[in-house]
Amino acid sequence: MTNPELIDRLIVEASQAADWRSGCAREGYLPLFNNFGQVSYLSPAGDLLIDDLEDGPLRPADPGERDFALARAAENYPELTDLRPSRPQFATTCELCRGGGKVKLSQGAIVPWQGDNETRPFLYCPGCNSLGWTVTVAS
Structure with a gap:
């Protein structure tokens, strides 16, 4: 379960980051991982979405993509460690x-x-x- 307020705060911080996250910023979505163009995003509601193309349409992550992205979230955002698959x-x-x-x-x-x-x-x-x-x- 995600904390919508925390995700909203992290979205703002990511959009201003001095790394890849600001380049992948999307309104209302937290960039979790950039896998050579494919970007994983987390919504404040806890939905995990994938952008297969730069600025392309978002699609729901499959279970493997979800696990991978949540593991990366724990590495990139210490506040999200509890989302890492157990x-x-x-x-x-x-x-x-x-x-x-x-x-x-x-x-x-x-x-x-x-x-x-x-x-x-x-x-x-x-x-x-x-x-x-x-x-x-x-x-």
Whole structure:
């Protein structure tokens, strides 16, 4: 559940930010993450929307996009940490990133990213959608 007043305040702050957020500002929506053109937005009502094109129409996020965007929201806006998807009790640690949610390429292989001391840039883990954990659905 979102706090509409908090989201409204963050929307104003983001529109005045000295980073990518001001360039992605949209009235009534908080930019959460810019993924090489695709931007995730949060409304004060808690709706998660995606803009696939710069200044294109907004569409509802699918569940995977929602999880990813809310995880990024927690990184970009500390006040929104409680929106980060919670790890279910029966989830397992992602084998690809070993729970860190980030990976790097090393000698042609995907390996866990080790943190701030890394010299190579990271990628968000495709194995767990950057959450650090996965849930296997029994068939």
